[in-house]
Amino acid sequence: MKFMEPKVSFSEETLKLSEKIISHYPEGRQKSALIPILHLAQAEFGGWLSVEAMDYVAGLLKLKPIEIYEVATFYTMYNLKPTGKCVIEVCRTGPCWLMGAEKIIEHLEKKLGIKAGETTTDGKFTLKVTECLAACGNSPVIQIGEKYYVNMDVEKADNLIQNLNEGMRV
């Protein structure tokens, strides 16, 4: 199989990490590393997976590009279009809904002037609704990056946005 010269590529450090991940699986089973490596790719290439990024991963793992696309489109953690600098994910499933998640989502939509799934025009925030984050004892829950913000309400969500906004201004 011939690949075109990739338009993007991993840093040396990420490349090393990828090799380590690939080594966790038996010889010839490097496809198993796909999901963890797509996480690396998303982090390295600006928070989303462009076709170029996916094609690069295909080359890295010696897979056909279609094998990457079908996985990237299946799992909801992969963003297939650019996102804002800060992706706010609000859980909306039963236990969070019971404790008022809907109000938080409505409030954030109003405050940010966007619908869930959209990005603010200044490119700062993307608002997403998400399904159960396994933290129902501290619902409602908001996830930003790797961090969980728990026992949220409208006021706390407000403060959170405020702080993030200020953080980004610096």
Added chain:
Amino acid sequence: MSIKILFENIDVDGIDSFEVYRKLGGYNSVEKALKNMSPEDIVEEVKKSGLRGRGGAGFPTGMKWSFIDKAPGKSHYLIYNADESEPGTFKDRHLMQYNPHLLIEGLILSCYAIRSNTSYIYIRGELMYVMRILEKAIEEAYANGFLGKNILGTDFSLDIYCHPGAAAYICGEETGLIESLEGKRGNPRLKPPFPALNGLFGFPTIINNVETLATVPWIINNGGEQYAKIGIGKSTGTKLISACGHINKPGVYEIELGLSVEEFIYSDEYCGGIKNGKKLKAVVAGGSSVPILPAELILKTAKGEPRLLSYESLSEGGFETGTMLGSGGFIVMDEDTSIVKNLLTFTRFYRHESCGQCSPCREGTAWMEKILNRIVEGKGNEKDIDLLMDIANNIEGNTICPLGDAAAWPVQSAIKHFRDEFLIKPEIV
């Protein structure tokens, strides 16, 4: 206070470090097992304990292990299912986050029991921060000779790797998980062949839930018979129940199986009663997929006996008047809760998480969501309720994996127990 097996040391400062964990007797079971017991002995003890899978299905763990193809020269894999995603369930995350070495200790014993030299912890992708805790604990276990080549100088070697998912409920299903671990979409496989014969990379594979394997060290230290003395009947031992919703003290509790539901909800040792002094309306006792029960049926069975937190008592009365222990995700709803709106969030969840392989599930969940939206907007009628029930009945049992059933049961049970609420106009809801 009831007996604590999994939570015995969970509040000890620094228990997530190897040093503190070891000082409190951690990894003793590994020494005992590797030096004095054969793999068959371990399987035997676990069989004697009566331990049942804590992920939801409740299948006897020792029996599951005994199914593995023991043909020599074949790789065997043990996969730790840490893809906890069933709404209402957050017990495994708690355990992994606060007592990671307990999991690794359990994993070593279990791999030894099925003669597996490689194990993967499949953890849901949202829990990267928990994966880092596990990776640190694994590193410590390697450094102290409990993982790697020739553990404790025996001929048993074991490598453990963490593998993150990327947000897909379906990967909690055994064969969906295997597909995902092979770098594919998480579409469940047709069974047979079962993973114990043909699993990861085509090799014999056992998949166990986090809580299940974390119980094994206690069983090896104290004996299967001792474990079987805890609990009630065939529901032996303790179970983690993650309680949430309208209660005063949401959180994860380790209970001895057989505790009454009433005590669990109202006692200050557990949930501490309903929030704001409200009345209890309904409970989903075992994660979003199990049938919802109204207050009177969750507190007492249809026969009038107290309902207990055990596999048997919760399913007493079948799906007519009972439910399931499931994963132990205990969701409590007060008198002001709209059962239909809550159901809509569950149905939307299953529609979102359906892998799309089987048409009854792919199409059915979307139809049910559409109808429920109509009802919630106040535009539903009697026929819609019958149509919902009909769709649910046609999904149930007609799909490759249990996600179809999981989507059908909440709908069927909500209609069965709360039919009148489906036609309440929205201003009242």
